[in-house]
Amino acid sequence: MADSADVHSLDGPRGPKPRKKLSRRNIILYGTLFVVAVYYLIPLYVMLVTSVKGMPEIRMGNIFSLPLEITFEPWVKAWSQACTGLNCDGLSRGFWNSVKITVPSVVISIAIASINGYALANWRFKGANLFFTVLIFGAFIPYQIMLYPLVIILRDLGLYTKLPGLIMIHSIFGMPILTLLFRNYFTSIPEELFKAARVDGAGFWGIYFRVMMPMSLPIFVVAIILQVTGIWNDFLFGVIYTKPANYPMTVQLNNIVNSVQGVKEYNVNMAATLLTGLVPLAVYFISGKLFVRGIAAGAVKG
Numbered sequence: 001m002a003d004s005a006d007v008h009s010l011d012g013p014r015g016p017k018p019r020k021k022l023s024r025r026n027i028i029l030y031g032t033l034f035v036v037a038v039y040y041l042i043p044l045y046v047m048l049v050t051s052v053k054g055m056p057e058i059r060m061g062n063i064f065s066l067p068l069e070i071t072f073e074p075w076v077k078a079w080s081q082a083c084t085g086l087n088c089d090g091l092s093r094g095f096w097n098s099v100k101i102t103v104p105s106v107v108i109s110i111a112i113a114s115i116n117g118y119a120l121a122n123w124r125f126k127g128a129n130l131f132f133t134v135l136i137f138g139a140f141i142p143y144q145i146m147l148y149p150l151v152i153i154l155r156d157l158g159l160y161t162k163l164p165g166l167i168m169i170h171s172i173f174g175m176p177i178l179t180l181l182f183r184n185y186f187t188s189i190p191e192e193l194f195k196a197a198r199v200d201g202a203g204f205w206g207i208y209f210r211v212m213m214p215m216s217l218p219i220f221v222v223a224i225i226l227q228v229t230g231i232w233n234d235f236l237f238g239v240i241y242t243k244p245a246n247y248p249m250t251v252q253l254n255n256i257v258n259s260v261q262g263v264k265e266y267n268v269n270m271a272a273t274l275l276t277g278l279v280p281l282a283v284y285f286i287s288g289k290l291f292v293r294g295i296a297a298g299a300v301k302g
Contacts, residue, residue, distance in 0.1 A: 051075065051271040058266055074267035078275055082268055084252040085244055091275055094252035097163070098232055098279075101248055105167045106227040109174035110220065116175070117182025118208050122194050132183070139176035147240060154241060161243040169241060170231045178223050185219040186212060221287045229280040249276050 046063050051074055053067045080090040087093070119125070120132050150169060151160060159165030189212070197207045213220075238248040247255075253276045257269045 047270040047274055051267055051274060053267055055263075055265060055267060074265070074271040075275070077265075078256070078268050078272035082256050082272060084247070084255040087244070091249055091252055091256075091272055094247055094249035095275075097242075097246055098249040100163055101166055101170065101238075102228060102231045102279075105170035105174070105231050106224060108167070108171040109178060109227055110223045112171070113175045113178030113223065114182045114213075114216070114220070115208065116179040117184075118186050118212055119204075120179070120183045121186035122191075122207070122212075123204065132179075135176050135179055137176075139180070143173065143236065147236075151240070160241065161246065163242070163246050166237060166241045166246075169237055170227075170234070174227050174230065178226070181219060181222060182216075185216060189215055225280075225284055225287060228283050232280050233277075 049067055050058060050063065052070045052072065054069065054071055057068055078090055080092050081088060082090045084094065120128055154160040154165040157165070159168065193211055194207060197211050202210065233250060234248070235250045235254065238251045253272050256272050
């Protein structure tokens, strides 16, 4: 017994080898992440500090210095007083226009795309593969080549320059990629759950609402983030398919920043830019963890 104990004592400590906190791998990894973070955060820092400075301090030229006196007057002016063309009511009107465009577009596109993905994953019908191929092909068609045909279609429908027309366009263009995500996610759910629901007598809608939807929170969050970000930040469709009274926030921001009359108020421009980006940033930060989970689950299944 003593000899065996001596042998084990000579073997040394057992278990996994402890990793060094300052290993070469960690230094390179965290160093790279730090550089990338600084690269993206510096512009945000400049925008933020500039937005709370007065114009005399901005004219001093040191864009990286902290404000000597913080003022929120540029934010107030960007929201309710800045001129965006003929109107001088700031971004407030454009904000509510963007809300009226984004909310129904997100709801309609996600509702239809989730049903499409569910049907393609679990209810194989004749021509399903052809339908899926045609639908996905639409995700890779450049928007620019369809601008004029869509103008003609909306004009004939009586929706050109109106918000319902722009809502319809965003809903249609969002469906191909969302259908792909939902189909891939639903195929990752165990098929036994679907078969068990069928045995219990559940039909198409019963399985969708009682089985699939409760298990699909991550992919719904992914779809919401993608659609909110894409629709809220859209400029091209907003400037082409609406009129000044219905311009979304991004178009009004462009009119403020690119104004050629009067004094260039950089603090108001920066405040207006931050106000425009607050909604998609808030949506992402609130649901960021679910976004990563949903992307991982909905993008790797074929």
